[in-house]
Amino acid sequence: MLIPSLAKKIINEVRRLINEDIIIVDISGTIIASTDTSRIGRFHEGALLASRDQKKMIITKDMESHLEGVKAGINLPILFKQKVVGVIGITGNPDQVSAYGELLKKMTELLIQESYYAEQIEMESRALETFVFDWVQGKEESGEFIKRAEHLHIDIERKRQVVFASIKSNTEFPIQNISKRLQQSTFLNENEIFVRWGNEQFLLLLTDRSKEQIQKALQKLKKEIEASFSVKVSFGIGSEHYLLRQSFDEADRALQVAKQTNSIQFDDDLKLEMLIHETSGHVQVEYVKRTIAKLLGDYDxxxxxxxxxxxxxxxxxTAEALHIHVNTLSYRFTKIEEKTGLHPRNFVDLTTLYLGLLLLDRSIKIVE
Structure with a gap:
């Protein structure tokens, strides 16, 4: 429980309060952290006695000569769940340092408790992430999976609606803080689930929500996160299904579309985009080459x-929006036809060109 990294953190926190030398010792009597780094790894007989007897050990100047590795001061056993997990030692005149010894002992014990519970929360979070990953993979039929669901208090018989969230930024951003904000959002109720999905994505598993409720809640959440962390947030939302994988696949498809415009996209609103998502990357790139790629050299x-x-x-x-004359627009249409063999005034040709526009951004990412 009391590992060197935690002991070092405790030393740094306690050092803010007093200007004495401090050591943290494990139950075997080995110094694992100290303000005097040269003492780390050495044996401390006084701390071993304090740990064994579970009581404060006062070290006087006279005792320095016959107890190994000690200096004058006090040693106090550190308790966690009523067991000694280590010893904190404060170097100095025992009469002076004893005055705040108990305070530092309590502070140390609180830091250990805080670390323990944070570790437990992290372990539970990882267990939930692993469970949801297996759930998405369709393992809900196994007996072992059902037991895990019961342990996590998750009803796998309910319909679930997957919301896939993606965070995007040109700079580093505090993913842990964003994760905490999403997790603590009043948007989620006790029957709903939140997990991280990779480094920059999250999954929300909702139940019994209307489309309007989800849209309104996600818009608010998106606005809050983007304002607080200077990032762009996209959401893809699947339909509600008993089979989680189905809703997950829909949310993933919707997210790919949403990420292009940093928006909120419901899968059941997808039309042409749905076909695009199911088309292989090679075909998308080839389609762009045959159509819209011929215009890449002319931004206008x-x-x-x-x-x-x-x-x-x-x-x-169109002419008004571009601040050009209609004749100029007609000229540009002619140039488009010369380059592509497709005229924007022809419905079939325009559909072909429009599909190329939709694929353009995706095909560039595929090539990269």
């Missing part, structure tokens, strides 16, 4: 095509 033509689709194929509205 790409922008024109994109704006035309946004303006519902209105020549007038």
């Amino acid at each position: 033509l790409l922008l024109t095509l994109l704006e035309y689709t946004k303006q519902n194929q209105s020549m007038k509205d």
